Amino acid sequence: MAGVAVVVGVGPGLGSALARRFAKGGFAVALCSRKMESLTPVKADIDKAGGKAECFTVDSTDEQQVAAAYDSITAQLGHPSVLCYNVGGAGSGGWPPPTVEDTSVEIFRRSLDACVVGGFLWAKKVIPHMKANKKGTILLTGATASLRGSKNFCAFSPGKFALRSLGQTMARELHPCGVHVAHVIVDGIIRGPRTEQMMPGRPADAFMEPDAMAEEYWKLHTQDPSTWSVEIDLRPFTEKF
Numbered sequence: 150m151a152g153v154a155v156v157v158g159v160g161p162g163l164g165s166a167l168a169r170r171f172a173k174g175g176f177a178v179a180l181c182s183r184k185m186e187s188l189t190p191v192k193a194d195i196d197k198a199g200g201k202a203e204c205f206t207v208d209s210t211d212e213q214q215v216a217a218a219y220d221s222i223t224a225q226l227g228h229p230s231v232l233c234y235n236v237g238g239a240g241s242g243g244w245p246p247p248t249v250e251d252t253s254v255e256i257f258r259r260s261l262d263a264c265v266v267g268g269f270l271w272a273k274k275v276i277p278h279m280k281a282n283k284k285g286t287i288l289l290t291g292a293t294a295s296l297r298g299s300k301n302f303c304a305f306s307p308g309k310f311a312l313r314s315l316g317q318t319m320a321r322e323l324h325p326c327g328v329h330v331a332h333v334i335v336d337g338i339i340r341g342p343r344t345e346q347m348m349p350g351r352p353a354d355a356f357m358e359p360d361a362m363a364e365e366y367w368k369l370h371t372q373d374p375s376t377w378s379v380e381i382d383l384r385p386f387t388e389k390f
Contacts, residue, residue: 150201151175153226157209157271158182158235162341163290165191166359167233170367172200176231179222181205201226209236209267210259219274228278231370234268234312235290237305246301257304264308265315272319276328283327286370289316291334313380320379329377331369335362336384355387 154171158164159182172178172195180188180202188204195202203225207218222229246252268289279285293299294306295313316332323330338344340356362383369378384390 150177152230153177153179153222153228154231154233155179155181155222155229155271155275156233156235157207157267158233158237158290159191160187160341161190162339162344163335163359163362164233164235165194166363167235167366168202169194169198169200170360170363171231171233171370172198172202174367174370177226178202179205179226179229181207181209181218183208209271210262212270215267215270215274219271229275230279230282230284231286231288232271232275233288233290233366234271236263236267237290237292246304248301249303252304257307260304261308261311264305265311268312268315272315276319276323279328280323280326285323285328287316287319287323287328287330288366288369289313289330289332291316291332293334293336295332295334317379324377327374329369329372329374331378332380333366333369334380334382336382336390337388352387355385357383357385 151174154176156164156168156178159168159180168178168180168191180191182188183206185204185206192202192204205218205221207214209215272287289312291313292309294302294309298306313332316330320330337357340358365383372378
């Protein structure tokens, strides 16, 4: 095995694509999500392809759950050399999302915790071993909201702003230690069952393909240290920017 990769936020879109790509690259993959039903199909795909993956249910906003999941991962697979933090904000349950006035404090806090506190908790767990080995990769999934706040995104954007800042801080601390930290701005709509249902009239070439995105994450992981990126942005060729 090439090592252990932890993918946090595994679902039917980018998270599952990341898990499959790192498994294809020879990694044993720790599949992490709040719900087991999000994990078992991905594990089945990886097992069928001859890879290795294990499922771990965890609420990444809960420090004790993250600690317990990390201990289980190291016991079953070993210490991670790759962390992909791919958790989005807490959903409001509707589309479009609510205005500032209509966003509850609970949703606002949950989204902040999901976007950035969880990333902080997982990073604190994986960093010591990576530093000791002078090798590791931490990849953070951002969004258009990492760069600017948009109408109806008051709960989502602050957390993504904060995750980007956390990534910059960690990169400055960890790059000299041999640990590559990079933030990926996802500037577009990722193809998936939910997004296709929400946007039935959207042209096919206006969606981002999860497997193509995962390939870019893999390229970040395999970058030569002499050319490490701190941040990249991904978007469909049809997207305005």
